[in-house]
Amino acid sequence: MNIDFTYQNPTTIYFGKNAIDNLSSELNNYGDTIMLAYGKGAIKKIGLYDQVISILEKNGKNIVELSGIMANPTYEKVMEGAKLVRENNVDLILAIGGGSVIDCAKAISVSAYCEGDAWTRYWIQYEPVDNKIVPVASILTLAGTGSEMNGGSVITNEEVKLKNGRVFPANVNPVFSILNPEYTFSLPTYQMVSGIFDMMSHLMEAYFSGEDDVTSDYLIEGLLRSIIHSAKIAVGNPTDYEARSNLMWSSTLAMNPIMGLSKTQDWEVHMIEHQLGAYTDCAHGMGLAAVSLPYYRFIYKYGLDKFVRFATQVWNVDTTGKSKDEVALEGIDAMEQFIKECGIVTNIKELGATEEMLPLIANSTVILGGYKVLTADEILAILKVAYTA
Structure with a gap:
């Protein structure tokens, strides 16, 4: 710390x-x-x-x-x-x-x-x-x-x-x-799973930064595993009280500042999604999911060890015979599979984005970043991938 x-x-x-x-x-x-x-x-x-x-x-x-x-x-x-x-x-x-x-x-x-x-x-x-x-x-x-x-x-x-x-x-x-x-039981599944990725994204924004040994990272990994476990149950049975109670409390903790204490943090995914939302009025969690996949595939090399840790500690990726790059990308692939299993959107076109909007979104996005501070052109490249996903 x-x-x-x-x-x-x-x-x-x-x-x-x-x-x-x-x-x-x-x-x-x-x-x-x-x-x-x-x-x-x-x-x-x-x-x-x-x-x-x-x-x-x-x-x-x-x-x-x-x-x-x-x-x-x-x-x-x-x-x-x-x-x-x-x-x-x-x-x-x-x-x-x-x-x-x-x-x-x-x-x-x-x-x-x-x-x-x-x-x-x-x-x-x-x-x-x-x-x-x-x-x-x-x-x-x-x-x-x-x-x-x-x-x-x-x-x-x-x-x-x-x-x-x-x-x-x-x-x-x-x-x-x-x-x-x-x-929360009567929520449409679309809103429920949008909220699930929102809470996950809050945790990842804090997680993907820094190289030091921080207690907050261990807390984040535990919460992510809890969310993934309960989400799978809740998608199958939306009135499962234990799963929905775990998700509700995990959500509260995920955006409690305590999870980012002694962390530099990232928040670029949120900045991109905010402007996507300003132009499309899309559901926040859906926009975050669609942006996260190409964003993390773009920056993972700059924080390779943390992405390897994410793959092994959150998604249980087996490292045997694999390079760090392979493990890191397999972790992102596992997250994409989870997103699709939950019915979460991965394409910003489905959220109302048009090709004409993409440079407007990119050029109005606040530049923050953790392992890699992006340029507006790099954000545009990420948005193009999210558009054609």
């Missing part, structure tokens, strides 16, 4: 079939006005909306609603929520849904009382938040982003075709999150 770090996580997690029972006691810690933030109505179909409304009413809360939050939340939607917060003097934003809803709630939290343009200040210039922050809490219905226990908020500005992420300090984390794996 060669890199110094400071770690803080103030989120309280209530996990399990009866986790919702803790909502009433938590509500006592906040004021009278609660804003419910949610998507396009899925929570009503499973009865969760009515249950939460009943709890809020029994606790004498005034309810303000922001519905219709989309899969890739827009800055326009953030501003709509921020206006509601100011007009109603909201005391707590309760986000019910997946990572997009929770990301949007956090964006509203920091933007409602921002002086000036919040997009420019907080997602372009990455300024410290110096204004009032409205507390956020969450009830999770889709596992994938880990937004329920971190300060991350990814927002799309449709006007300028940019999808930018920002990890805010721990004071923007949800103050509490309710995680009942049963709330």
